[in-house]
Amino acid sequence: MAVSIKIQDTLNWLAAFIVQRPTTGVGGTALEPGLTSANLIMQTILAPPFKWEWNRVSTTASITTAAGTSDYQVTLSDFGYLEKATLVNASAVAPTPPNFELQVYKNLAKDGEQSRPGQIAVLLDDNSGHITFRLFPVPDGIYTVDLIYQKAPVTATVLGGTTWTPIPDKFAFLYERGLMAQLQMMYNQQLGLSNMEIFFRQLVAAAEGLTEMEKNIFLADSLRSVKMQAAEMAGVQQGRAARV
Numbered sequence: 001m002a003v004s005i006k007i008q009d010t011l012n013w014l015a016a017f018i019v020q021r022p023t024t025g026v027g028g029t030a031l032e033p034g035l036t037s038a039n040l041i042m043q044t045i046l047a048p049p050f051k052w053e054w055n056r057v058s059t060t061a062s063i064t065t066a067a068g069t070s071d072y073q074v075t076l077s078d079f080g081y082l083e084k085a086t087l088v089n090a091s092a093v094a095p096t097p098p099n100f101e102l103q104v105y106k107n108l109a110k111d112g113e114q115s116r117p118g119q120i121a122v123l124l125d126d127n128s129g130h131i132t133f134r135l136f137p138v139p140d141g142i143y144t145v146d147l148i149y150q151k152a153p154v155t156a157t158v159l160g161g162t163t164w165t166p167i168p169d170k171f172a173f174l175y176e177r178g179l180m181a182q183l184q185m186m187y188n189q190q191l192g193l194s195n196m197e198i199f200f201r202q203l204v205a206a207a208e209g210l211t212e213m214e215k216n217i218f219l220a221d222s223l224r225s226v227k228m229q230a231a232e233m234a235g236v237q238q239g240r241a242a243r244v
Helices: 007-018 034-046 169-184 189-206 212-243
Strands: 056-064 071-075 079-088 099-105 119-125 130-136 144-151
Touching: 007 034, 007 169, 034 169, 034 189, 056 071, 079 119, 169 189, 189 212
Parallel strands: 099 119
Antiparallel strands: 056 144, 071 130, 079 099, 079 144, 119 130
């Protein structure tokens, strides 16, 4: 999928929709608020619970277990969050299947019982590309584990020449709407909040691999946040009017 649109291109296009307000150098700070606003929208699109086929990595035999060992550190420099994991038993004898899907948990306690693992969790992330996984129960022998995960967003540090990687051009309508809403907050919060609601609705509609429950939970939480900001803004405006 093509990824060619630059963040600066989007900011240039948006200028007409934010009444030509500056998006860089505001308050004497270089590249701001455009840079951080763009990163915020990118992080929102790539964060859980969203599972995009173009942001997915599939690995084979990332972990090789040893009997009696539950925790394994793996170097994954682009790791965002774990989607799926498969336990592979290369020595399985029919009719025992060689592959078993592991249930993904947020966290797992350490267990003393040794058996074929059925669960996996990310135990530690040192923010340097070293991810420690925990299997439960403790492996009773040698297995390998295949991982499927979403890549972490790589935040932009400059605007010139920086694309919206890994978001493909076909989803430009998402970050265009989100960035528009974020920048409109500078001068018209009501308009910004209205477009932010549209952004969240478009994001959920475009989402791949989510259950209806996951979509509903994300959308409800996001819209609740937008409505709370709108209510706070209305309260401030009423307070100002009362003092006039």
